[in-house]
Amino acid sequence: MCSSIHLHIGGAGVMIGDELWKLYQKEQTDKNAKIYNYNENDSNYFPLALFMDLDDRMVNEVKKNKQINYKSTSFITGKEDSANNYCRGHYTIGKEIMDKCLDYVRKQVESVDKIDQFIITSALSGGTGSGFSSLLLERLSVDYGVKVEKNAFLIYPSQEMSNNTVDAFNAVLATHMTIEHCDCVVMLDNQSMYKSIDSQIGLDYVDYTHLNNLVSQLISSYTGLRRFSKIDNKKLLSELCPYPRIHYVIPSYGPLASINDQINQELNEKQLISLITKPAQRLFQSEINPEHICASIVHRSKHNNQFFGQSDLTLQTMRIKHQNIPNVYQCLSQNYTSISELAQLKQTGILLSNDANLFNYFDKLGKKYDKIYSKRAFVHWFVGEGCESGEMSECREDLAALSKDYEDMTDGAIHSCEVFDEDDIE
Ligand SMILES: Nc1nc2c(ncn2[C@@H]2O[C@H](COP(=O)(O)OP(=O)(O)OP(=O)(O)O)[C@@H](O)[C@H]2O)c(=O)[nH]1
Numbered sequence: 001m002c003s004s005i006h007l008h009i010g011g012a013g014v015m016i017g018d019e020l021w022k023l024y025q026k027e028q029t030d031k032n033a034k035i036y037n038y039n040e041n042d043s044n045y046f047p048l049a050l051f052m053d054l055d056d057r058m059v060n061e062v063k064k065n066k067q068i069n070y071k072s073t074s075f076i077t078g079k080e081d082s083a084n085n086y087c088r089g090h091y092t093i094g095k096e097i098m099d100k101c102l103d104y105v106r107k108q109v110e111s112v113d114k115i116d117q118f119i120i121t122s123a124l125s126g127g128t129g130s131g132f133s134s135l136l137l138e139r140l141s142v143d144y145g146v147k148v149e150k151n152a153f154l155i156y157p158s159q160e161m162s163n164n165t166v167d168a169f170n171a172v173l174a175t176h177m178t179i180e181h182c183d184c185v186v187m188l189d190n191q192s193m194y195k196s197i198d199s200q201i202g203l204d205y206v207d208y209t210h211l212n213n214l215v216s217q218l219i220s221s222y223t224g225l226r227r228f229s230k231i232d233n234k235k236l237l238s239e240l241c242p243y244p245r246i247h248y249v250i251p252s253y254g255p256l257a258s259i260n261d262q263i264n265q266e267l268n269e270k271q272l273i274s275l276i277t278k279p280a281q282r283l284f285q286s287e288i289n290p291e292h293i294c295a296s297i298v299h300r301s302k303h304n305n306q307f308f309g310q311s312d313l314t315l316q317t318m319r320i321k322h323q324n325i326p327n328v329y330q331c332l333s334q335n336y337t338s339i340s341e342l343a344q345l346k347q348t349g350i351l352l353s354n355d356a357n358l359f360n361y362f363d364k365l366g367k368k369y370d371k372i373y374s375k376r377a378f379v380h381w382f383v384g385e386g387c388e389s390g391e392m393s394e395c396r397e398d399l400a401a402l403s404k405d406y407e408d409m410t411d412g413a414i415h416s417c418e419v420f421d422e423d424d425i426e
């Protein structure tokens with residue numbers, strides 16, 4: 001019997017984990033569904049999860065939730081955060097608690113029949129989510145090789161919403177590690193998630209909890225394929241990655257509805273597909289229209305609909321480099337939500353797309369990095385914490401190579417590609 005281990009790292013990663021496990025708790029009344037992400041001991045079920053942060057504020061918030069049977073050892077914290085510095089998370093203070101984390105992971109691996117994947121959540125703008133996650137990925141590759149996949153749901157810096165001047169340094173250094181050590185990366189950014197929530201529901205106030213709920217819905221539908229429908233969910237992501245380095249995926253999710261507007265937001269099949277295939281619905285910034293290399297849909301509902309999407313014109317006419325139409329996966333489960341003001345809808349959908357136009361984002365991230373690096377601004381922060389200056393250039397070059405890999409996947413018509421209209425959001 002296969003299981004997965006969830007690793008929640010840094011402030012954002014931990015808070016996403018908090019929301020996700022609240023959701024799992026609501027969804028999994030049946031013990032068969034628990035096998036995949038809980039560890040059973042004398043009829044008690046413990047989440048196979050690690051919450052790790054270099055300071056303890058966020059982790060303490062998670063610990064307050066006594067309804068979930070977390071093991072006390074599944075929380076590992078340091079004394080101070082990494083002050084937005086990748087290298088503090090990677091080389092200095094992060095390193096001190098790495099062995100403790102690996103020890104915990106090893107014990108979890110030994111306690112179940114077989115682990116098929118690590119699911120990682122973190123944000124790359126800060127120092128812990130970028131630096132410590134990278135170090136952990138590296139060490140997991142050494143200990144478990146390619147036998148256990150590493151799939152990550154990562155919050156990348158938003159282009160117009162930055163609260164940290166060195167976020168480009170952190171994201172570039174961390175991306176270098178994800179190229180080599182992740183099997184698949186689902187990319188998200190806060191600005192796009194705010195936009196998606198705003199366009200679908202008129203809430204007076206949207207905060208991180210709503211964003212974390214959105215990420216949790218994605219992860220929960222992904223693992224739900226295994227938990228409820230006995231489908232090898234890893235296949236979903238690996239099918240989206242035709243070449244080893246081309247493993248970055250943009251998600252769209254919908255619909256979302258407030259509890260007061262539930263009836264208006266229940267969509268039929270055609271409307272649901274039309275919603276999730278709209279470029280403006282993507283949860284990751286990308287200004288130009290998508291050029292799908294591979295794409296898949298996860299349809300989550302209580303009832304099986306084996307014909308879902310098969311005769312839908314939008315899907316039939318979608319241009320996808322390596323497929324005719326997107327693969328459709330069915331997650332047979334009710335849609336739950338852990339936020340009381342959000343409605344539980346009859347059906348929801350996710351579109352996951354490996355998009356050649358991601359080269360545009362990698363390019364912009366690189367340029368932002370160059371702008372700070374050319375003035376040598378803040379570089380001493382990173383070098384002072386153990387980063388060799390050669391490493392910074394190596395990571396930058398690797399990002400440029402990744403961008404080129406993606407650009408090579410485009411049709412070459414990218415420069416004349418139409419910029420999608422902001423007003424496209426219905
Ligand atoms: N979606 C989401 N984003 C968050 C949350 N908390 C912080 N962020 C964003 O994530 C980025 C990184 O912040 P953190 O995750 O707190 O940073 P960290 O990984 O703990 O790193 P250090 O605090 O520097 O050690 C910031 O740019 C925030 O905007 C959260 O709960 N959800």
Ligand SMILES: [Mg+2]
Binds near residue numbers: 011055081
């Ligand atoms: Mg932090």
